Amino acid sequence: MTISSAPDEALVLAAIEQVWGSMLFASAEPWPTDRAADFGSGVQAQIELRGDWNGRLVLTCDSDVATQIAGAMLGLGPDEELPELDIHDAVGEVLNVVGGSVKGALVGTWALGLPGVSETSEAPGRDESFVVSWGDAPVYVQILPDAA
Amino acid sequence: MRALIVDDSRAMRRIVGRILEGVGFEVLEAGDGQEALGVLEGLDGPPELACVDWNMPVMDGFTFITEVRKRSEWRSITLMMVTTESEMDQIVRALAAGAHEYLIKPFTGEAMLEKLDLLGLLPTSTGV
Amino acid sequence: MTISPQAFTFVRELVRAESAIVLETGKEYLVESRLVPLARAAGHPDVDAYVADLSKRRTPAAMKQVVEALTTNETSWFRDSDPFTALRQNVFPALAKTRSNRTLRIWAGACSSGQEPYSIIMTALDTPELAGWKIELVATDLSEEMLTRSRKGEYSQLEVNRGLPATTLVRHFERSGLNWRINQSIRDRVEFRSLNLTRPFPPMGRFDIVFLRNVLIYFDLPTKRDVLKRVRQVMAPDGHLFLGAAEMTMGVDDAWERVPAGRSSVYRIREAITVRGSTCVH
Numbered sequence: 045m046t047i048s049s050a051p052d053e054a055l056v057l058a059a060i061e062q063v064w065g066s067m068l069f070a071s072a073e074p075w076p077t078d079r080a081a082d083f084g085s086g087v088q089a090q091i092e093l094r095g096d097w098n099g100r101l102v103l104t105c106d107s108d109v110a111t112q113i114a115g116a117m118l119g120l121g122p123d124e125e126l127p128e129l130d131i132h133d134a135v136g137e138v139l140n141v142v143g144g145s146v147k148g149a150l151v152g153t154w155a156l157g158l159p160g161v162s163e164t165s166e167a168p169g170r171d172e173s174f175v176v177s178w179g180d181a182p183v184y185v186q187i188l189p190d191a192a
Numbered sequence: 193m194r195a196l197i198v199d200d201s202r203a204m205r206r207i208v209g210r211i212l213e214g215v216g217f218e219v220l221e222a223g224d225g226q227e228a229l230g231v232l233e234g235l236d237g238p239p240e241l242a243c244v245d246w247n248m249p250v251m252d253g254f255t256f257i258t259e260v261r262k263r264s265e266w267r268s269i270t271l272m273m274v275t276t277e278s279e280m281d282q283i284v285r286a287l288a289a290g291a292h293e294y295l296i297k298p299f300t301g302e303a304m305l306e307k308l309d310l311l312g313l314l315p316t317s318t319g320v
Numbered sequence: 321m322t323i324s325p326q327a328f329t330f331v332r333e334l335v336r337a338e339s340a341i342v343l344e345t346g347k348e349y350l351v352e353s354r355l356v357p358l359a360r361a362a363g364h365p366d367v368d369a370y371v372a373d374l375s376k377r378r379t380p381a382a383m384k385q386v387v388e389a390l391t392t393n394e395t396s397w398f399r400d401s402d403p404f405t406a407l408r409q410n411v412f413p414a415l416a417k418t419r420s421n422r423t424l425r426i427w428a429g430a431c432s433s434g435q436e437p438y439s440i441i442m443t444a445l446d447t448p449e450l451a452g453w454k455i456e457l458v459a460t461d462l463s464e465e466m467l468t469r470s471r472k473g474e475y476s477q478l479e480v481n482r483g484l485p486a487t488t489l490v491r492h493f494e495r496s497g498l499n500w501r502i503n504q505s506i507r508d509r510v511e512f513r514s515l516n517l518t519r520p521f522p523p524m525g526r527f528d529i530v531f532l533r534n535v536l537i538y539f540d541l542p543t544k545r546d547v548l549k550r551v552r553q554v555m556a557p558d559g560h561l562f563l564g565a566a567e568m569t570m571g572v573d574d575a576w577e578r579v580p581a582g583r584s585s586v587y588r589i590r591e592a593i594t595v596r597g598s599t600c601v602h
Contacts, residue, residue: 048497058498064296066478069357085330117203119210121365130202137201140247141297144276145477148296149498156247156276158200203453214322214349278477283490294486296477303481306396310485 049151050097051187053174059145060176060185063138068116072183075175081182083167086110087132089139092157093147099189100157101146103139104168109181110135132161193313194239196220198228199274200248204297208243208274212300215314217241222242225251229259238269241313244291246275246282254289261290270311274299323352327371331355331386340388346350354389358382367445395432396483398439403562406581407440407529408447411560415528416449418558423454427527429457429517430535434470437481437510439501440531442492458524460515467512473502517547526556534564541572548573552589561587 048055057074064072075081078123087110090102105113114126126134136159147154173184195217197205202223209219210309220239222228225248232238242260243282244253251259255275260266272293293307308314323331330341331351343351352367359370362382374382374478397431398404415424424444428437437459444455461467480489480500494499509577515521519537530551536544548569562584563569569587576587 055498062477062498063298066300069360114203116360118206119360119366122363124365133201134203136315137203139202141276143248144297145498148276148278148477148495153281154279158247158249214352280495282488283486287490288485291486294489297479298478299481300478301349301356303478303483305349305353306483307481309401310483 048149051093051099051101051146051150053187055149056101056142056146056185056187057174057176059142059149062145063142063177067138067141068113070116070178073177075177075182077170081167081170081175081184083182084185085163085165086167087135087161088164089132089135089159089161091136091139091143091159093143093154094157095147095150095154096152097189099187101139101143102168102184102186102188103135103175104164104173104184104186105135105178106181109178109183112181113138113178136161155164193241194218194220194235195241195243196222196228196231196239196269197243198222198225198248198253199243199245200224204245204274208304211304212241212243214301215305215308223226225253225256225259228256232260232266238266240268240273241270241308241311243272243274243295246273246277246286254286257286257291258289265288270313272307272311274304321349323355323371324368327351327368330371330375331390334383335387335390338383339376343390351390357391358385362425383504393600395435395479397435397480397488398443398483398567399436400584401483402582402584403533404439404443406584406586407443407562410581411529411586412444412447413449415558415560416447416453419528420461422452423456424450424457424524425456425527426529427524428457428459429515429530429532429551431461431470432466433475433479434459434466434473434510434512435475435482436531436533437470437512438473440508440529441506442488442511450489455509457510458513458527459510460513462514462516464514467514470510471507471512473507474499474504518543521550521554524554527554527559528556529560529562530555531562533562534567536567536572537564544572548576552576555589557589557591559589563587 061072065068073138086106088104089119090100092100110131114131117134130158140159143156147156168184168186173186195212197208199205200223205221212219222231241252244256246253257271271291273291274295276297278296286294293311295307322595328348335343355367359367362370364370413580431437437457444450474496476499492503492506575590579587579588
C-alpha cells in the first residue's frame, strides 16, 4: 500500500472497492477508458476535503444506478421503492464513507465536510474524471482541487 | 435493552437499527448530537447503548459524547462511535472523551456484533 | 428482521451434515450476517427467501457455498473471546507460577492470516503475571501465502474492525495507507514457519501452550488421532491445548482430559493431571 499526501486515483479507487464490497455487496472495477459510459440524467454527490490539499471528491451516476446503490445498501428487494430523499441520502453516505477512508489513509491532518447531493443532467467529461463500474453501469469519480 | 442511534444519514440509521433490533434492542434515532440530547432528556431512563457518528450537522458526535459524559445520570450509557473518521488521533480523542468502543465505517454486521460482544451487550457470545 | 427458526434449522442441519460443525441456538445472527451477501447475490430480498429457495432446489453448488460461508476461515481478532480470557485469567497465571526460567513457549498450529498468534502476544502483554517474561511463539500454517501475509502484519480496515477492541488497535497498530499494520514490536515476537500438520513435525522443542483451533475438523478420524498424538509429544507434560469450540479429543485420543478454564476449556495430558493432582494433595 503506497502512502499518499494528497488524494489520487489509485487511493480513491481502492477506497471505493472497499466500500462497494463491504456496504453494497458488489465489486467495483476500473471502467476501460475506450469503453462508452452512457449517461442520461442522474445524481451527483460531493464532499469536501481540507488539509495539505483542498478540494472535493465528486461521484456522479445515473438515477437507476443511484436507486440500485441505495437498494443494495439497505438490502431492499427489487420491488421495494425508496423516496428520492432516501436515495440521495444513501448515495451521500456512500461517498461520505469513501471520503473518510481516503482521509484516514492520507498523511497529515485533514477535515472532511458533510456530503451534499443534487440532481444533474450531465456526466462529467471523461478527461476530468475516472470511471468505475457498478455492475454494467458507469459511476464517474472526480478529484477536484479548489480553483486557484 | 434500548439503543440510541445518532447519525445524519437515514440509510445508516436504518442499517445499524436493523442489526441492533436483530439482537433484541429497541431502537431510538436522532439525526444529530443536539437532537440526540433531546431524545435522552425525554426518556424515563438512559438507554444501554448509543451508537454515534462523528460528522453531523448542528452538533457533531464528539461534542455529543463530551456532553453525555458531563451528566452523571447518563453515566451508564455505553458509547460506541460508528464513523468514517479513522485517524489514530481521532480514535484516541474519542476514547479519551468517554467513548467505550469505536467502529469504523465501512463495517459488516458481524463486526458490529463482535463489538457489542466486547462490550458485553450481546445475549450470547460470538463465534461458530 | 432475523432469520426464521425454520431457515435456521435447515442451515444448521446442512452445516452439521457437511462439516460436523454445530451452530448452537443463539447463532442466528451469525447465520444471517454470513448469508446476506449470498442471498443478495442470488436476487432474494432476505435470507429466509434464499434459504426457502435453497431447501426446495437443493442445488449442490449453492449448498456448498452456504457451508463454506459458515465454516470459512474466521479472521477475527481474539476469536471467540472466551479462550483469550481464559488465557489471561487462568492459563498464563498458572504457568507463571511453575516456570522458574520466566520463559513460555507457545505454538499456534494453524495461524491463517496471523490474527490468532498476534492476539496471543497481545494477551500476554496484558497479563500482569507475565511482565518481563520471554514469550517464544511459533506460528505455523500450510499456506506460504498466509505466512507471507502474517509476517507482513498488515490488515484492512474491515479486518481491524473484527473483534479488536479500540484501545488495543490504538496501542498496537499504526496506519499504513488504507490499511493498518501491527507494530513491529509485536511482529518481532512471532516466528512464522511453514508446517503440514499431517506430516511428522520438524524439531520445534517443547511447548507450554498449543493453539490448534478449528483445524482438526477438516481431518478424518485416523488423521485427527495421529495429529493429537504427535501434539502430545511436543508438549510439556503440564501443557495446555486449546481446540475450537466444536472440537473434542473425547473418542479421538483419550490421553487428553478436558479441564474448565473460565468460560472456556482447555485440554491437558492425562498423566500430568494425575501427577499434579497428587502433588497438590500434599
